[in-house]
Amino acid sequence: GAVVSQHPSWVICKSGTSVKIECRSLDFQATTMFWYRQFPKKSLMLMATSNEGSKATYEQGVEKDKFLINHASLTLSTLTVTSAHPEDSSFYICSARAGGRGYEQYFGPGTRLTVT
Amino acid sequence: QKEVEQDPGPLSVPEGAIVSLNCTYSNSAFQYFMWYRQYSRKGPELLMYTYSSGNKEDGRFTAQVDKSSKYISLFIRDSQPSDSATYLCAMSPYTGTASKLTFGTGTRLQVTL
Numbered sequence: 419g420a421v422v423s424q425h426p427s428w429v430i431c432k433s434g435t436s437v438k439i440e441c442r443s444l445d446f447q448a449t450t451m452f453w454y455r456q457f458p459k460k461s462l463m464l465m466a467t468s469n470e471g472s473k474a475t476y477e478q479g480v481e482k483d484k485f486l487i488n489h490a491s492l493t494l495s496t497l498t499v500t501s502a503h504p505e506d507s508s509f510y511i512c513s514a515r516a517g518g519r520g521y522e523q524y525f526g527p528g529t530r531l532t533v534t
Numbered sequence: 535q536k537e538v539e540q541d542p543g544p545l546s547v548p549e550g551a552i553v554s555l556n557c558t559y560s561n562s563a564f565q566y567f568m569w570y571r572q573y574s575r576k577g578p579e580l581l582m583y584t585y586s587s588g589n590k591e592d593g594r595f596t597a598q599v600d601k602s603s604k605y606i607s608l609f610i611r612d613s614q615p616s617d618s619a620t621y622l623c624a625m626s627p628y629t630g631t632a633s634k635l636t637f638g639t640g641t642r643l644q645v646t647l
Contacts, residue, residue: 422577424577445563452634459542459640459642460639460640461622461638462578462622462637463639464634464635467634486555490631509575511577511578513577522568522580522583523580523635524580525570525579525580526577527576527577528575528576528577530575
């Protein structure tokens with residue numbers, strides 16, 4: 419149980435285009451989902467927290483107009499990187515938490531974004 | 535000073551060795567402590583979680599928390615090559631669905647044959 423999937427696992431896009439990444443909780447309802455960014459050999463940096471049906475809360479320094487997060491259902495959250503630039507190239511990881519499962523966060527496998 | 539400090543390694547040990555991984559932290563409000571394992575280009579996988587001080591054992595893994603010293607440890611007994619990964623500690627001051635985790639930078643472990 420507690421499986422989180424991400425799609426796509428790897429995407430290459432051209433500078434200036436937008437990319438959408440999906441995060442799904444497959445066998446539980448996720449009241450809260452988190453989006454992280456991870457640079458090589460660095461730890462996870464929390465970008466935003468989203469609760470189903472409400473606006474995401476962004477961490478300081480994260481541009482909310484550039485990284486659009488939607489948590490439309492209890493099993494799906496999306497992250498859209500708008501007008502992507504090479505500096506947005508990174509490993510993006512989502513995690514999900516269900517209220518009945520306490521404080522545990524279950525992570526997706528990550529999406530590697532390369533902007534050319 | 536970072537809230538959570540973790541030696542990045544790499545830490546190389548022979549198969550069968552006991553591995554000790556550690557984190558220190560500065561925020562005395564942290565009460566929930568977790569260890570995640572992350573293989574290259576994969577998402578983190580929860581290994582252990584503990585609340586407050588004390589020990590917790592699960593198979594070959596033992597987690598220890600010493601809140602008085604603000605120090606947590608993960609021990610791996612009889613280490614295997616499949617344990618080769620990056621180990622991240624994480625902690626939070628409270629539970630609840632919106633509580634955020636603060637991660638260490640991760641320690642890269644390599645278990646050699």
